[in-house]
Amino acid sequence: MTQFLNYLVLGLTRGSLYALIALGYTLVYGVLQLINFAHSEVFMSGAFGSYLVISAVVGNGKGTSSWEVPFVMLLGVVTGAVTAGAIAWSLERVAYRPLRRRNAPKLAFLISAIGASFFLSQLFGKMFNRFTNNQFPPFFNDNSVAFTIAGAQVRVIQVVDILAALVMMVLLDRLVNKTKLGRSIRAVSEDAPTAALMGIDIDRTISRTFVIGGLLGGAAGFLFGLNFSFFNTMGFLPGVKAFAAAVLGGIGNIRGAMIGGLLLGIVENIIPTLPWVGTEWTDVVAFIVLVLVLMFRPTGILGERLGRAA
Amino acid sequence: MSAPQPLLDVREIEVRYGAIRALKGVSFSVGAGEVVALLGANGAGKTTTQKTVSGMLRPVAGTIEFEGRRIDGTPAHKLVDLGICHVPEGRHVFPRMTVAENLDMGAFRFKQPDPADLERVLELFPRLKERYGQHSGTLSGGEQQMLAIGRALMGKPRLLLLDEPSMGLAPLIVAQIFDIVREINRSGVTVLLVEQNASQALSLADRGYVLETGDIVLEGAGRDLLADERVRAAYLGEEIAAS
Ligand SMILES: Nc1ncnc2c1ncn2[C@@H]1O[C@H](COP(=O)(O)OP(=O)(O)OP(=O)(O)O)[C@@H](O)[C@H]1O
Ligand SMILES: [Mg+2]
Numbered sequence: 001m002t003q004f005l006n007y008l009v010l011g012l013t014r015g016s017l018y019a020l021i022a023l024g025y026t027l028v029y030g031v032l033q034l035i036n037f038a039h040s041e042v043f044m045s046g047a048f049g050s051y052l053v054i055s056a057v058v059g060n061g062k063g064t065s066s067w068e069v070p071f072v073m074l075l076g077v078v079t080g081a082v083t084a085g086a087i088a089w090s091l092e093r094v095a096y097r098p099l100r101r102r103n104a105p106k107l108a109f110l111i112s113a114i115g116a117s118f119f120l121s122q123l124f125g126k127m128f129n130r131f132t133n134n135q136f137p138p139f140f141n142d143n144s145v146a147f148t149i150a151g152a153q154v155r156v157i158q159v160v161d162i163l164a165a166l167v168m169m170v171l172l173d174r175l176v177n178k179t180k181l182g183r184s185i186r187a188v189s190e191d192a193p194t195a196a197l198m199g200i201d202i203d204r205t206i207s208r209t210f211v212i213g214g215l216l217g218g219a220a221g222f223l224f225g226l227n228f229s230f231f232n233t234m235g236f237l238p239g240v241k242a243f244a245a246a247v248l249g250g251i252g253n254i255r256g257a258m259i260g261g262l263l264l265g266i267v268e269n270i271i272p273t274l275p276w277v278g279t280e281w282t283d284v285v286a287f288i289v290l291v292l293v294l295m296f297r298p299t300g301i302l303g304e305r306l307g308r309a310a
Numbered sequence: 311m312s313a314p315q316p317l318l319d320v321r322e323i324e325v326r327y328g329a330i331r332a333l334k335g336v337s338f339s340v341g342a343g344e345v346v347a348l349l350g351a352n353g354a355g356k357t358t359t360q361k362t363v364s365g366m367l368r369p370v371a372g373t374i375e376f377e378g379r380r381i382d383g384t385p386a387h388k389l390v391d392l393g394i395c396h397v398p399e400g401r402h403v404f405p406r407m408t409v410a411e412n413l414d415m416g417a418f419r420f421k422q423p424d425p426a427d428l429e430r431v432l433e434l435f436p437r438l439k440e441r442y443g444q445h446s447g448t449l450s451g452g453e454q455q456m457l458a459i460g461r462a463l464m465g466k467p468r469l470l471l472l473d474e475p476s477m478g479l480a481p482l483i484v485a486q487i488f489d490i491v492r493e494i495n496r497s498g499v500t501v502l503l504v505e506q507n508a509s510q511a512l513s514l515a516d517r518g519y520v521l522e523t524g525d526i527v528l529e530g531a532g533r534d535l536l537a538d539e540r541v542r543a544a545y546l547g548e549e550i551a552a553s
Binding site: 180183184186187190191193194195196197198199200201202 | 364365366385386387390391395396398402404405406407411414415416418419461465
């Protein structure tokens with residue numbers, strides 16, 4: 001039981017990070033009908049960006065007093081988000097907008113996405129491979145326990161991850177449903193040419209959508225790096241899993257991405273605790289889920305449609 | 311009958327889809343307060359003409375002036391600010407938004423939708439009031455058409471472009487829609503109407519133009535075109551009397 005709860009909490013933690021990343025895939029898919037395969041590198045850039053700022057602020061982390069820790073965390077979330085937001089903005093400008101201008105076929109976008117993904121990954125590797133220790137400075141006690149339920153210890157860092165993700169998801173949901181920017185994103189997702197007839201600038205909306213996805217992904221990059229470690233290819237696995245989560249929830253569906261992320265995180269961590277499985281199956285489970293969804297319900301949990309109305 | 315300074319003046323526009331030349335030098339004008347009908351067979355270029363006026367397409371040659379100001383090449387989202395509102399062929403309501411949200415989208419160019427406009431739209435289309443909270447993807451075709459027109463009215467149009475508002479609707483609804491278009495026009499909105507339904511369109515229109523494979527081949531007052539035997543033959547399904 002205790003072990004089950006431990007893995008449930010771990011699943012929730014990972015799941016909230018997957019959800020944050022999945023939102024980036026799903027938002028961009030909504031406005032462009034494009035899987036932005038470079039999003040995993042947008043996520044990765046958030047970890048590097050926040051690392052540069054945080055290590056400059058806290059040095060080796062030994063001198064950080066406990067009341068400063070929440071502020072350093074907040075700083076990490078913000079700098080990770082801003083870095084990745086900027087990368088996502090540039091990515092749209094350089095890798096996608098010129099293709100849109102030329103009415104390029106879908107395949108060209110896909111190739112551009114994969115190219116951008118390799119480029120960013122290698123660029124960060126080249127620029128930052130001098131960091132031998134790819135860990136954030138230990139400015140807080142990684143093992144400090146927030147509370148214990150039924151013998152299962154929930155660490156502070158896990159609470160931070162889950163809360164931060166929840167707050168961002170609530171904010172995003174409000175942005176999408178209650179603001180003018182949100183309405184323009186929804187309108188472009190549903191029917192871009194008609195959105196333009198309402199006075200919506202499609203290019204600007206697409207650009208802002210990339211930035212929003214980047215902000216969320218970058219925040220996740222910081223949190224992920226803080227939990228584990230960071231390196232230039234760190235985006236791949238979480239990226240593919242978040243993509244799976246977005247498909248699970250229904251690609252293009254914002255709430256679906258949140259649910260899909262959480263669900264995938266939980267499932268991939270719970271199933272391996274079954275007696276005859278084992279944690280080495282964690283990654284396999286995630287992809288089995290993806291394959292099953294694609295086979296039996298390709299529109300995902302909340303997705304109603306694949307093609308759009310004529 | 312055309313006004314001395316037309317609201318919309320289209321001169322010799324040429325529009326291409328890749329190698330296809332869809333408009334080969336189309337000229338027409340719409341005076342302030344007029345209803346002008348654009349008729350023509352399938353594929354004649356009616357939709358292309360409207361899309362070019364609203365900025366969805368860019369002409370490769372020719373000019374378009376709105377109130378004496380060049381607007382060709384200006385993107386659609388900027389033309390909305392001049393009061394050019396386009397109800398596209400096939401309605402194109404936002405299916406996953408409610409009726410209320412669709413109407414709000416029509417007023418996107420303003421900080422806030424004008425409550426007076428909303429009241430008027432719901433008065434013109436009481437059906438939309440009944441369906442106010444419903445997702446518009448689940449509306450009937452006629453209701454969607456009403457919503458598409460209502461949405462355009464929320465943008466305070468000065469020139470309303472209507473592309474086949476009667477398409478696929480029952481005769482009773484068609485008559486209703488044409489009545490409403492007349493009423494909208496009486497309230498001071500200029501209308502450029504594309505229609506297959508030539509007799510209805512011409513009895514509503516002050517003037518009309520007939521397009522044929524990318525060229526204007528006929529123009530005249532609504533009444534005259536309605537009486538023209540070429541129009542009657544081609545678009546009203548009547549036999550030309552053997553001579
Ligand atoms: N996106 C496109 N790509 C290529 N050709 C197009 C495109 N849209 C229209 N055309 C062609 O341009 C010509 C004019 O089309 P348009 O849609 O303007 O006709 P229309 O008069 O509105 O016809 P309908 O009454 O059927 O709506 C047609 O020959 C059509 O095949
Ligand atoms: Mg047409």
